Amino acid sequence: MRRRLRLPAWTATLTWKAAVFITVMCCALAALLGALVHVSVTRQTVDSAREKALERLTDVTEAYEAGEPLPRFAGVDPPGLPSALRGLATGGRRGTLVAKLDGRPVMWAAGPADGRALAVRVDYSLSARTISGLDKAIVGSSVLAIGATLLVGAFAVTRITRRLHLTAQVARRISAGDLDARVNDPRTRDPSRPEDEVATVSGALDTMASSLQGKLEREQRFTADVAHELRTPLTGLSAAAELLPAGRPSELVQDRVRTMRALTEDLLEISRLDARSEQADLDVHELGPLTERAVRATGTGAEVRIVRDVRVETDRRRLERVLGNLVANAHKHGRVPVVVTVDGPVVTVRDHGPGFPAYLLEHGPQRFRTESGGKGHGLGLTIAVGQSAMIGARLEFADAPGGGALARLTLPVGPEAPDDAP
16 A cells, blocks of 8 residues: 655645745746747747848849849858748748758748749847847746745745734643633734734634633632532531431431532632642652552552652642542442552553543543443542642543553652662
8 A cells, every 4th residue: 555645744834835825826927927028029039030031032032133143141042041941932932931050040031033942041140149038037037036026925924824823822821721811913902903814813812712711710719609608507517417316317417418528628629720829839759659658548449559669749648639539530430450550650540440431531521520320520530630730740541451441640750869868
């Protein structure tokens, strides 16, 4: 199977396409104009030389009929006369033809003379040099015009593409969570200035970002306010539940109260992550022991395998929160055994259940959405993703080979301990 030739990435840019388009159009226009000028000037030059040659032929014909001697540029069946023109003259007709004589261009004119060809020649060197010089001038001026047009066009297109790149850069910043990013194109801020298409796109992006920012801020405030308002009655409800007589109803109430308190704390944590109001307390830790301690704290009995330990720069509390949520999610929605593996700065949590839902693999965790059939609000993995971003780690989700869900957490490596450290 033949492999398709893959062009470099820069050939897909608007600047490159515009440069190619301008070059092709300039070349086509230069070729068309050059051909028209060449044909027009050549025709005028040839017609002028033909008229001069025919005038000489008329004079020489009168001298030949009068029996006068012929000039040196004329003769009967002269050597070098083209055979096509000779045949035309012997056939009783007059004609002209440009040909070479001793390496020089000559305009021949011939007519009938007693069954032979009476011919004259006119030097065509100056006319040929004029046409050749004209062709060179056309080519040279076309190259200069194409170069100048290409430079001006590239400059104009670059100004447009620079604004498009800025708009794309701001869009990427917004998608990464920087909702304060704006293009602020001057054409959109000044109503007196006409807007082009790029300014229209930039203005639409800024409007969309402002609308999105306002909506998310309202949602964050609502989530935080609801969570804060729920904490006080839940605390009282929890205390009241402890006073209930022992029994199944009391256990059910206390279990529901614990679930509500956990949900409230998760909502508060998500609102703080969304607001980006917290800072990570980074320090250097041994990843293996830190992972073992975090897994033991879950009380799930997950297996920990340390293939290669390493020192990482992280926030211990936030990392334990991430690992705890991943292990708890694996036990809640997957199947045992759950294995936590430390291999350098990479920690993987694998279960042997049905794997992650398709929406999660494609779009990441979503709040209040689960499709595994178990209990949950979709907040555990959402918090894990947010806390991972806070400590500069990368959390990825995939289906494990052979079945099961696989969460991979890659942490930034810390400075190595010196060899002579106690």
